[in-house]
Amino acid sequence: MARATPATPGTTPPPGTPFEFTVGLLQNGALELKWKCSNPSGTVGTIYEVKRSIGSGAFAFIGVSGVKMFTDETLPNGAMPATYQVTAVRSTARGNPAQFTVNFGIGGGGGFAITSVTEGTAATPVKLAA
Secondary structure (H helix, E strand, C coil): CCCCCCCCCCCCCCCCCCEEEEEEECCCCCEEEEEECCCCCCCCCCEEEEEEEECCCCCEEEEEECCCEEEECCCCCCCCCEEEEEEEEECCEECCCEEEEEEEEECCCCCEEEEEEEECCCCEECEECC
16 A cells, blocks of 8 residues: 655745734833734734834833733833834744834823824824723
8 A cells, every 4th residue: 555645834924914003001001002913824823022112222122922912011101202013923934023103291180191103104193092
C-alpha cells in the first residue's frame, strides 16, 4: 500500500492592522484603549503589542493584550500628548502598526480631560468612550 504524501503547509498571511480606535478616560486617570482588527480567517493566537510615546519622545513598550483592548495605567500626569502604537503579532508574523494620538487638557470641573484623539498621520478623529 502506498503512503500518502503529507500536504505542504500553506503560508498564512500576517495579522491585520488595528483600526477604529476608541479611547476612554477612567475615574482613576487610566486610559482605556479599544480597537478593531481584521485578522486572516482561521488564525488564532494573535496578541497586540502596545507602545507609547509622550510628546515627541521615542516609543516605549508598555504591554501586550490578548484581546482588542488595553488599559494604560502608567500614563504620567500632565502627559501631553500621548501617541500609542498598536501592532498585531502572531508567532513571528507582525501586522502593520497603527497609531493614534490622545491630546489632554483641563476639563470643566478642573480635572484632567481628553480634548481630542486622532488616528494616524491623516488626523482622522477617533471616538471617545462615553
